[in-house]
Every structure is written in structure tokens, then in C-alpha cells.
Amino acid sequence: MSQEIPAPDQDATVIDLADYLGVPSGPAPVVSFVKDEPVEEEPTVLVVQDQDEPPVKSQPQPVLPEVFTDPEARRHQLAVVRHSLVRHGVRSPVYAGRALGVVGLGARAAVRDSWSYVTAGEYGELIRQVRESGAGAEHIADLRAERAQKAGARRRESATVWSATGVATYAASVLALGQAWSLALVFPALLPVMATLYALGRREIRGRLAEGETFALTDLPADSQAEERPLLGADTINGAFHDAGLLKGDQQVSLVGPVRAVQMDAAEARIRLPRTLTAEKVLGEKAKLASALGVHVTWLDIAETAEPGVLSLWVAASDPLATSALSPLLEDPESVVIDVWRKGIPFGRNRRGEVVHMPFRHVNGLIGGTTRSGKGMALRSIIPGLGLDPRVRIRLVVGAKPGEHRAYAPVTSTFFGKRPVRLLDLLDAMIEEADRREAVLEDEGRAKFNEKDLERFPLEVLIVDEFPQYTMSKERIPDPTDEEGRRTLKVGEEIEHRLSKLAAYCTALNMDIVLLAQDPDAATVPRGFRNNTGSRTAFRTNSATQTNAILKDGSTGAGLRAHDIKVSQPGVAIVDLDGAEGELIRTFNVPDDRDEDEADPIAPVIAEGVARRSAAGCLAGQYEDRIEQSLLAWTGQTSAAGGPTGSGRPGSPEDAETGPVGILADMLAVFAAVGQPERMRTSNLLQGLAARDSATWSPEALGVDSADSEDPADLAAYVRTGGTELRRQINEALDGTGRSLAPKGWSAGGRANGYYLAEIRAAAGIDPV
Incomplete structure (x- = not known):
């Protein structure tokens, strides 16, 4: 580094330069006196420079100010002009x-x-x-x-x-x-x-007018002036700092570069604090500063920069989390690139409009919140995103309503629900796999696996939804240490012990655990697991206790108050992730408010995940799965890809081989292709069957005009003729079985006829979940 100070007088007494310059003793710095010709504009300077440092070259000053060359600065100036025009236009x-x-x-x-x-x-x-x-x-x-x-x-x-x-x-x-x-x-x-x-x-x-009074045609009334929030600028920022009590007297903060317009209807300024004011104090008085700026505290974001004493001040003109954004997974699933190892899953966006990723590299996760706060929507981003990376093995365990997760089954390696004993077996199988991987690390003299090891040891991600349903289970199993077989163990307690044990060392072995809980408390989340969790997401909670249970002790005292999130904003959460500690975000939206006979918007993403995994040989059944092999050996049942029926119900492998065939299998395949809706119109079902077997179910094969024509009579003829043929084949397939299946009608914005998925499964001999 180099410093410039006035040179000492030629006749001055020689002094110790290290003391004079305030530099530490050691290798002598190179000291040179540079005496320019006597020109008033360039005074004599003393240049002190370290020996190992290259000469310092003066940077040329820009010809034009940054406000004219920086596109974002110009955007902000245009925003100021538009703001003024709109404000005066309204008035x-x-x-x-x-x-x-x-x-x-x-x-x-x-x-x-x-x-x-x-x-x-x-x-x-x-x-x-x-x-x-x-x-x-x-x-x-x-x-x-x-x-x-x-x-x-x-x-x-x-x-x-x-x-x-x-x-x-x-x-x-x-x-x-x-x-x-x-x-x-x-x-x-x-x-x-x-x-x-x-x-x-x-x-x-x-x-x-009295002396001192003025009149202006465009003056605003006092009440309007109070409500007006001026755009960000040096005067506005300094006034807010003074009003918040952060600056006193003639103290000022200075702008570092121009104010820039940024995403989410906001502006950002980099400010340099005076030496008497610390960044910690500014962050601690964030609420007062937001009040002084006339915005809600969630509309203000303050972040430290790499330069000491310089803060990034971001202020929105409206609630940046008022609306949710569609998940980028839905835009074009075939072109979406997911790198779970390096970036994680696109999870949501923060107040600044930046995408926040949920990490899965060497980290366990905890997600919690009240009912209808956004946990289910979070899974609709996490699981399909993981499914797009063939290097990930998804183990999905559901504590309630496994039918809601049936659409994910094709990309899972394990999927089942409502079976505490099987979860205990799964944890034992994962501990066996963890021990095997740990032995490999020990042989190779390494501390943890890296990305190059994913081919040998894929990333295992265990997701347990509504895990308190398991830890609070009252089921009991025989104590294996009791030779007389009298003692029993609580399954819930054993699950807690296994989770804590596995979480303590699994992340270094390319194995992660993600737990989801509703209304958790300190007793709900196993302490051994929580202490080894590096990814936490708190949706709306009911109390500070629940917030601290999801995040960490003392979070509410640090301003992380998930219990203050509005009920009207599902999907808003506080995340404590790598690189996003204590950040307020809104998770991406993956719509699921469709009618029962409409396709699930996530179905194309799952289909793309199946295609990628199939091409890589990573679908369930295409590779040696030691964990599922252990479960099969211990229980006689498989839960690979949701079990034989893909519904989350484990069963014998023979059940899959003797599953439904013929028209019933084709109908179930059409339902599965669009995300397993509850029911489907006959017209949509026929179109799905025609996509699978055009030689049998296309309009031409049935001897009617194309159903794609604009004439409603053609579609009606196709449905009438195709529906008759469909009922004939169904009756033929069920002849002698004692089961039946018939179309039913319902009202969905008009009269509709079709088939219910549960009834097709029952007719095929598959028990509903």
C-alpha cells in the first residue's frame, strides 16, 4: 500500500521514519522523496511504498460523472422524473x-x-x-x-x-x-x-402574506406531505439517519456512487458511514431507520459490503413480498439446468428480487410453520427440482395424506407414508449405508466426499414430511436386547434416536436429512438433529417458542420473528441458509388450485425428471439400491418409486408384476401422465388414450371426424362413439371378476361425465391409499 503525506522540511532534524510515518518496524520500507518543480497545482509529496508492492499508478478521472455512464443510475434518475410527473399529474x-x-x-x-x-x-x-x-x-x-x-x-x-x-x-x-x-x-x-x-x-x-410566508401553486397540503415518501437520495438518507438518532449535529453519511434503480420497484444506495458510527449499530436500529424513511421494516434491507464502513441501503416503494413468483422450474422443464451440488434448488426470492437457493451439499434441513403457511408449496419446488438432477436419490416419507405426494413417486427411490416402523427400518438401512461410506473415507484417508464422488456415492436426500406424526407414534416393537422378549420399545423414541445419530455424521457422506413439521416446539424437534442442521426455514408460526424451535435459540431476540408474518401472505418465510442468514423470502409458487380433471402443472417437470433419470440409468429399479434391498430383505415389501402401485403403499415385488393390464392399465397411465387428478372427463381420457394408442382411440380409428375441429358436434360424436367403445372394453376386462366400473357425472362449471381415479383403482384390484 502507499500513502502520501507532506514532505518534511529540508532543514528539519532527521527523525526515525518508522515512528514518524506510523509504520511497524521490520524490513525497511522503500522511502523516496519526490521533489517536483515548483508548480502550485502539484505540491511536494512524500511517497512511502512497501518493497514487494508494484508502483502505484494514478487512475485517470472519468470524463463524465458516473450518473451519465451507469445505466442503473440513469434508470434511477428517470424514475425520479417519472415519480415527479406522476405525483404532480395526480394532483x-x-x-x-x-x-x-x-x-x-x-x-x-x-x-x-x-x-x-x-x-x-x-x-x-x-x-x-x-x-x-x-x-x-x-x-x-x-x-x-x-x-x-x-x-x-x-x-x-x-x-x-x-x-x-x-x-x-x-x-x-x-x-x-x-x-x-x-x-x-x-x-x-x-x-x-x-x-x-x-x-x-x-x-x-x-x-x-405575513413576513416569512411563501406561496407556491404546487405546494402539497401538510397531510399529503406526511404521506409522501421521497425517492432515495443523499438528503433523504441523512435526514432519516438523523431522525433515527444515528447521526448527531453536523455528522453526515456520504454516497458511494449514484443511487441505482433495482428490481422490485426499489432503489439501492451505497453509503459510507462516519467513523463514529458502526454497521452493527445501524443494523440494530433498522426499525427506527425504516420508520424515519416512511416504509415498513420489511421494505428496508441493509447489508454490509466488502468495503469496511460501507453499507448497501435498499429501500422498496411497495411491499416486495406482496405477490409470489412462479417457479422457474415451470418455464421450460426441458431446458432447466439444476445443479443440486453447487447451487441447490431454486427455492424463492428475497426482498431484492434475487433467487434464493436451498442448499443440499453437506447440510441437513428443517422446515416448519403453521398449517396453510406454505410448507406443502415448498415441497412442490424441492422434490421436482431434486428429481431433475439424476445424481440425487430421493427418499420421501409422508406422515399424513400420502396421496397428495403421489405425483412425485416416479422420481423417488423410496416413497411411503403412515408407517412408523418402516421409517425406523429405513433409518437403520441408511445408517448401514452411512457406515459403509464412512469406511471408504477412512480407507482413503479423507474427511468427506466431494462432487467427484457422486458417481460412486450419489447424494441421498431423506425427506420426512410431518415427522412429528412419527416421533409421537405410540406403536411399540420388541426390544432386540431382551432375550426373553418381554420388554418393548417406543417406535417414536427410537426414530428420534436414529435421526440424531444419523444427522451427527451423515452430511460428510453425501447423505442429507430434511424434516418438515407443523407447529413445532422444543420437544418436537430432536435436539440432536437440530444441533446438526445448517438449513432452516420458518414459515408463519404461532409463537416465539415455535420460531426459536425452527431457527435457533434467541432468533426472536435477534429480530427473526416468523410469528409476525401475515396470514395473508402464505409462502413468506425466514430462512437461515448458507449465505442467507436470517433473510426474509417468499417461496416460488407452483400452482395446485386446478380443477380435479385438469393436469397438474408440476407433471411436465416430473416427466422431464423421469426422462433424465431413465437416460442416466438412475430410475428406481435401474440400479443397485442397497437401502431398498435392505428394506425388502427385512420386511418382504418394496417401496421403490412408491411401491408396486406408485401410491406410497409398500408391497411385494410380485404385486407389480401382476398389476392391472389392458384398458384399466392404460386408463391409470393416462391419469398418471397428468399428475393423478381425482377425476377426468371422458373427452380428456379419450385424448390421452389416443396419445398412447392412436390406432385404437383416434377419431379416425373410431370412424368419426376429428375432435380438434371447431364444430362442437364433432367432439360430441367422438365422445359418444369413444365412450361406448371404452365401456365395452372395460366390461370385457372385468367380466368374471365381480367388479364393475361405470362413468359418473358431476358439476364443474357445467355438466361433465367421466371416471374417478379411486374407482378405476378399485376396479383394477388396487386398494386405495
């Missing part, structure tokens, strides 16, 4: 009313002054004063006679005559113009006289 009726008031005042003043002039009005005040003084009537009569004489003379003056003639002519011309042409021309014709009257009115107002 233009108020301004017009004020202007007309000034014109009216000018007209009254003009009439008053003109009348006073032609009637010699100044004599009226003189006569009043004489009367009050008690003078004789003769004196008053003389003044009245003099006034009449003066007024008569003024009325005969050329200026008076010409003025009256001009006003009369102007008024007549305006009236004639409106009568002969159009009343629309009257207003432009009146502009000169209105401008004159406005000037007279302003002069009258100035004469009436």
Missing part, C-alpha cells in the same frame, strides 16, 4: 383549482382597483377621516365636489376610454368566436386575460 386537479382561485382573486382585485380609480375612491377614506375628526359640513361638501370633479376627469382620460373599449371589444370577440365557431375555442382565447388576472392575483396574495 393536477388540485393545482387547477388553486390556479382558478388565484385568477378569481386577480379578477376581484382588477375590478376593485378599476372602480376605485374611475370613482376617485381615495377620497372616500379622506372624507371618512374628516367626518370622524368633527370638521364642518362645508369641508366635507368641498371634498365631495373635488372627488366628483376628479372622477369625471379620470373617466374622460384616453387611457380609461381605450381600456374600456379594449375590454368590451375583447369580450365581444370572444363571444362572437364561441357563437360562430365553437365553444371549444373560447378557452384558448381567454388564456391571455387569465394569465393577466393570475399575475394580478399573485400580486394580491404576496401583499396579504
